[in-house]
Amino acid sequence: MNIILQPPKCPPQDVPSLVKRAESIAGLSLGELGQLAGIAIPEHFKQHKGFTGQLIELWLGASAGSTPQQDFPELGVELKTIPVDANGKVLETTYVCFAHTKVPFGTTWKNSSVKNKLQQVLFIPILGERSVPPRNRIVGMPKLWLPTPEQDSVLKQDWEELCEMISLGQIQKINATQGVALHIRPKAADGTVLTQATGSEGEAILTRPRGFYLRKSFTQTILNDC
DNA sequence: GGTTGATCATGG
DNA sequence: CCATGATCAACC
Numbered sequence: 165m166n167i168i169l170q171p172p173k174c175p176p177q178d179v180p181s182l183v184k185r186a187e188s189i190a191g192l193s194l195g196e197l198g199q200l201a202g203i204a205i206p207e208h209f210k211q212h213k214g215f216t217g218q219l220i221e222l223w224l225g226a227s228a229g230s231t232p233q234q235d236f237p238e239l240g241v242e243l244k245t246i247p248v249d250a251n252g253k254v255l256e257t258t259y260v261c262f263a264h265t266k267v268p269f270g271t272t273w274k275n276s277s278v279k280n281k282l283q284q285v286l287f288i289p290i291l292g293e294r295s296v297p298p299r300n301r302i303v304g305m306p307k308l309w310l311p312t313p314e315q316d317s318v319l320k321q322d323w324e325e326l327c328e329m330i331s332l333g334q335i336q337k338i339n340a341t342q343g344v345a346l347h348i349r350p351k352a353a354d355g356t357v358l359t360q361a362t363g364s365e366g367e368a369i370l371t372r373p374r375g376f377y378l379r380k381s382f383t384q385t386i387l388n389d390c
Numbered sequence: 391g392g393t394t395g396a397t398c399a400t401g402g
Numbered sequence: 403c404c405a406t407g408a409t410c411a412a413c414c
Contacts, residue, residue: 213398214407221407247409255409257393262405294409340394350395357403372395373404380392397410402403 171201172225179239179284179308185224186288186306194290195299197223205299215298216290217245241284241308246383248289248304254380254387255293263348263374265361267331273320276327278346278376282319285309287387309386315345318382322346326376333364335371345382351375 169188176182189197197219198205206212226235226243235243247255261277273279286308292301311319322343329338340349350372358370 209398209409211398213409214400216409217407218400245408257408259406259408347394350397351405352397352403353399354397355395359403375405392414394411394413396412398408400406402405 169200171222175225175236175238179241182224182236182239182241182286183306183308186286189220189223189303190305192303193299194219194301194303197303198299207297209298216247216301217243220245220288220303239284241286242281243286243288245288245290246387247293247301248291248387249293250291252289252304252387254384257347257349257380258378258383259351260346260376260378262351263326263330263376265330265335265359265371265374267327271327273323276323278319278323279316282311287383289387307387315382315386318345323376331362333362333366335361335374336363336369338374340377343379345379347377347379348374349377 169192172185176185194216195205201219201222203219203222206215209215221235221243224243235241244258246258249255261281264271286306288306289304290301291304292298322345326338326343326346326348329335338348340347342348352373355372357373359373361369361371363369
C-alpha cells in the first residue's frame with residue numbers, strides 16, 4: 165500500500181504539477197525525506213542553515229543546487245520554506261533578495277527584483293521549533309501565493325521608501341525597524357564584508373551588504389489566508 | 391518573548 | 403565579493 169517516493173528527476177512542467185509534488189511530501193519529516201533520497205540530516209542547523217530549503221528543492225525538482233536566481237524560471241515560481249510552530253505560527257522572517265546599496269538609475273517597483281521574486285511564491289511551512297531536531301521536523305501543506313493588490317501596494321510603499329533612502333545616501337541610517345511588510349537587514353558571511361555605496365554627500369563609501377526580508381507578520385497573513 | 395543584527399555553507 | 407539557501411543568538 166505504501167507508495168515508494170523518490171525525488172523527481174526533472175522539473176515540473178506546470179504550476180499544478182509543482183503544487184502536486186509539494187502536496188505529496190506534506191506530512192513527511194525531513195528525516196524521512198532524507199532517508200528516501202539517501203541524504204543524512206544534520207543534528208542541528210547551526211552550520212547547515214540552508215539545508216531545509218535545499219532538501220525541498222531536491223524533492224520538487226528544482227535545479228539541484230547549481231544555478232540559482234530562480235527556482236522554477238519556466239513557471240515564474242519562487243520557492244520558500246518557512247519554519248512554523250505547532251500552531252502554524254511563523255518563526256522567522258523570509259529572505260527575499262539582495263538589496264542594492266546603490267540604486268541603479270531607472271529602477272522602479274515594477275522592474276525591481278523584489279517584485280519580480282514575489283510575483284508568485286510557493287510557501288512550504290516546516291513544522292518544528294528550534295528545540296525539535298531537524299530530522300523530526302514535518303513538511304506542511306504548501307501554499308501558492310500571488311500578491312493581492314493590497315499586498316502589492318504595501319510592499320511597493322516599503323520598497324520605495326527604502327530605495328529612496330538608499331539613493332539619497334541614507335543607507336547608514338536604515339535599520340530593520342523600517343517597513344511594514346518589507347525591511348532591510350545585514351546579509352553577509354560576517355562583519356568584515358563590505359560593499360560600495362553612496363554617502364549623504366554623494367561620496368563613495370563602504371557599507372555592509374544588505375538584504376530584503378519579509379516580516380513574520382506579513383508571511384503569517386499569507387499562510388493564514390487559505 | 392519577539393525582533394534586530396550577525397552569522398554559516400556553498401557556488402559562481 | 404555577490405547571491406543562493408536561511409537560522410542563530412544577543413539584545414530590548
